[in-house]
Amino acid sequence: MLPEVRVFAPATVANMICGFDILGFAVEQPGDEVIMRRKQQPGVTIKEITGDDGRLPLEPSKNTVSACVQYLLQALNIASKVGVEIELHKHMPIGSGLGSSAASTVAGLFAINVMLGNPLTKEELLPFCVEGERLACGTGHADNVAPALYGGITLIRGNEPLDVVSIPSPKELVAAVVFPQVDVPTRDARQLIKDKVLLKDAVTQWGNIAGLVAALFKEDYDLISRSMKDILIEPTRAILIPQFYEMKEIALKHGALSFGISGSGPSVVAMTRDEQIAQKIADSIQAHLKENEIESFGYVSKVNIEGPRVLN
Incomplete structure (x- = not known):
């Protein structure tokens, strides 16, 4: 067992606008970092959390990182023999719609797996990661x-049993992500979603999802643009995001292929095929938000095909 491991895990853009709960992709920045050290006494403890403004619990059973590491050790029947202490360094905003809890959980589970000599594949690690989301x-x-x-783009074909498909990422695809500093809790955002939808709207959404998946395989950017539209979730969730439609207008005016909500929001994402265009969109949206007295963070990133990585 290694004495210490440092791991970075990336933020993510869930839904990819039209694929509610089934599509997502990783970005190059931001992300979270976990430092894990072996200790003599068995058990999992958290030594320090930074970047969370004191919002995350230090109690091991209530923190997603430590709780999931404990689940894994129990599943391997070595919880009584292995002791680790964890430092969690948040380099991304909590409640941003960028998979903050997911990045932390993935970093922690990837780190303990590396420390133990990689006994589990990524496919075997995934259910433990999902338990972290349930806790969060x-x-x-x-x-x-x-x-x-x-890493990359994934499709969740089914949840019971869990069935995940990796999808190719077009080489020129670039995301401009802006996080307006307003509070949109994930649970609140989910409660707004309708239980029932019109069949004609569902058919339109299915067509968009299928078109997007086909476009990603074909690297067809025009088809990506036509398909990456959400008529089911966006109209409701946009209500919670100040200046949403103004931001959308700015993105499309500056050449975005598509624009929508990242995860449950309030982060928004514009998809482009050029980093300069993406940067211009992010800068323009942030300037507009500042004019309306809303502070924000902006990120420009290609799709991160690597996923978590061990840091030197």
């Missing part, structure tokens, strides 16, 4: 943890 937000969905763990 009450729902064990994989659209953030799967891309964070696998």
